[in-house]
Amino acid sequence: MIIRNGHILTDKWQFTEIDLAIRDGLIADIGPDINIQENEEVIDAAGMNVIPGLIDIHIHGCDGHDFCDGSLEAAAGISKYLASRGVTSFLATSMALPESELKKVFQNGASVMANKQLDGAQMLGIHMEGPFFNKAKKGAQAEKNIIDPDMDMFERLYEAADKKIRLLDVAPELVGAMEMIRQTSGRLKVSLGHTVADYDTAFEAIKSGASHITHLFNAMPAFTHREPGVVGAAMDTDVTVELICDGFHIHPAVVRSVFKMFGADRVVLVSDAMRACGLANGDYELGGQPVKLTDGKAALADGTLAGSATDLMNCMKNAVSFGIPLADAVRAASLNPAKVAGASNCTGSITIGKSADLLIIDDQLALQKVIIGGVVQA
Numbered sequence: 001m002i003i004r005n006g007h008i009l010t011d012k013w014q015f016t017e018i019d020l021a022i023r024d025g026l027i028a029d030i031g032p033d034i035n036i037q038e039n040e041e042v043i044d045a046a047g048m049n050v051i052p053g054l055i056d057i058h059i060h061g062c063d064g065h066d067f068c069d070g071s072l073e074a075a076a077g078i079s080k081y082l083a084s085r086g087v088t089s090f091l092a093t094s095m096a097l098p099e100s101e102l103k104k105v106f107q108n109g110a111s112v113m114a115n116k117q118l119d120g121a122q123m124l125g126i127h128m129e130g131p132f133f134n135k136a137k138k139g140a141q142a143e144k145n146i147i148d149p150d151m152d153m154f155e156r157l158y159e160a161a162d163k164k165i166r167l168l169d170v171a172p173e174l175v176g177a178m179e180m181i182r183q184t185s186g187r188l189k190v191s192l193g194h195t196v197a198d199y200d201t202a203f204e205a206i207k208s209g210a211s212h213i214t215h216l217f218n219a220m221p222a223f224t225h226r227e228p229g230v231v232g233a234a235m236d237t238d239v240t241v242e243l244i245c246d247g248f249h250i251h252p253a254v255v256r257s258v259f260k261m262f263g264a265d266r267v268v269l270v271s272d273a274m275r276a277c278g279l280a281n282g283d284y285e286l287g288g289q290p291v292k293l294t295d296g297k298a299a300l301a302d303g304t305l306a307g308s309a310t311d312l313m314n315c316m317k318n319a320v321s322f323g324i325p326l327a328d329a330v331r332a333a334s335l336n337p338a339k340v341a342g343a344s345n346c347t348g349s350i351t352i353g354k355s356a357d358l359l360i361i362d363d364q365l366a367l368q369k370v371i372i373g374g375v376v377q378a
Contacts, residue, residue: 001374002036006045006360011335011349013264013327015049022356025374030352045360048368049326052334052349053088053357056312057167057341058127058215058242058270060093060286062277067092068287070105075112075123081278083120086313088357088372090121091166091341093272095287096130096138096145099153103160110162120377124341125166128157129214130287132180133194134171139219140306141194142287149176151183163187166341169214171195172205185209189340191242192230194219202233212340215272216241216258218249218305235261240340242270243332245318246310248297252322264328268336269315274298274307317365326365 001022007015008030021029036042060066065077075092082090092109094102109126112118130141132149147153149170158165168184169191170177181190185208192205193214198221213234217223223231234241241262243250249272250258259267271277276284276293284291284298291298291306298306310318312333319329338348347355356374361367370377 001041001043002034003043003045003050003358003360006048006050008350009049009051009327009330011351013331015327020050020350022371022374025356027350027352027354027356030350043360043369048360048362050350051330051359051361053347053359053370053372054086054312054316054333055089055124055337055341055343055348056082056087056271056273057091057268057337058093058129059090059273059312060095060307061275062273062311064275064279066275066286067109068095068097068101068105070101070108072108072112072117075108076118079118079120079123081120082311083370083372083377085278085311086359086367086370087121087311088370089124089343089347091125091127092123093127093129096133096141097287098145099157102157106157106161106165110160110164113164114162120372122372124343125164126161127167127169128165129169129193132170132174132177134174134196136196137171137194137219139194140286140289140291140300140304142289145287148174149180151176151180154180154184167191167212169193170205170210171197172210173197173201178205178208181205181208181210185211189342195230196221197230199228199230199232202230203236206233206237206239211239212268213239213241215244215249215270217254218244238266240266240268240336242268244272244308245269245315245322246271246296246308247318249305249308255319255322255324259324259328264331265336267332268340269312269319269329269333270337271310271312271315272307273309273311276309277311279309313367320365
């Protein structure tokens with residue numbers, strides 16, 4: 001397959017009018033006047049932008065499905081919907097649940113990955129969000145399931161997941177948290193989240209091995225001039241930070257500020273989407289708790305935001321509408337999350353040798369074509 005005449009967002013994060021060849025599911029060549037092989041399909045992308053496929057490392061569900069449903073049907077439904085919305089790979093994200101339930105969920109996730117059972121967006125692994133959180137910042141997590149860090153429990157779940165947990169969230173102020181960070185950060189990424197940690201505690205956790213921050217500003221102390229907290233510790237180190245750019249969780253001015261403070265190479269756009277994503281207003285569920293979706297806003301009965309109902313493509317578009325340059329917004333939704341997921345060697349940018357996970361969008365950012373592993377999605 002050859003994509004011609006498009007504006008390609010290269011791995012220098014600049015748009016260049018150049019051609020691109022896809023062969024055997026990989027990006028085979030990037031350059032002018034690429035030779036067309038016999039019977040090779042040619043896509044004319046004149047007037048269009050060609051960008052890397054988006055990667056959502058924090059998504060619970062969509063289109064009526066949730067990863068914690070623990071079924072192939074749920075995983076396949078999430079995969080299909082995400083592909084239709086320009087998300088080419090993802091980390092399936094769990095909630096704070098009892099160990100017995102998480103074990104089944106993780107075993108299902110490992111089976112899906114091992115048997116390559118997804119035809120759409122590809123599952124890169126598991127994001128374990130909970131249960132090692134501070135109850136004071138539980139957000140939409142069920143308090144009854146929140147516990148202090150338990151290494152024995154984690155190891156059992158890690159094995160149940162066939163070691164496919166790529167991202168682990170921990171509140172660093174809890175008893176046992178620092179030891180958990182030290183023991184796990186060599187084999188996966190550890191993220192700080194759902195926490196009341198002050199600056200010093202968060203800084204110590206980062207120095208102990210934590211390298212990511214879960215939904216920056218949300219479910220953590222506010223950043224103030226005398227108590228900078230987790231946000232301040234993140235700014236003083238080199239961690240990556242998530243932003244839920246759905247228009248409800250973070251004010252546009254803060255989105256702009258974060259890109260200026262952290263740089264486009266450290267911001268990771270996420271959806272934090274739940275099963276109501278893509279569906280109409282109504283009553284839904286997240287982590288065993290009832291959620292009402294009203295005009296795009298998902299919330300518990302007390303008004304607490306319960307994830308989002310916005311997919312990553314719309315989060316990326318929102319970032320652009322908030323004033324973030326398109327190349328920076330795409331990078332924050334592709335290569336940066338690929339690095340966190342440990343998959344940047346095979347996806348996340350338009351680079352020769354990487355998987356041909358590509359999107360063709362018009363000047364209004366409307367999705368025209370989705371290509372995953374060199375296959376145009378229906």
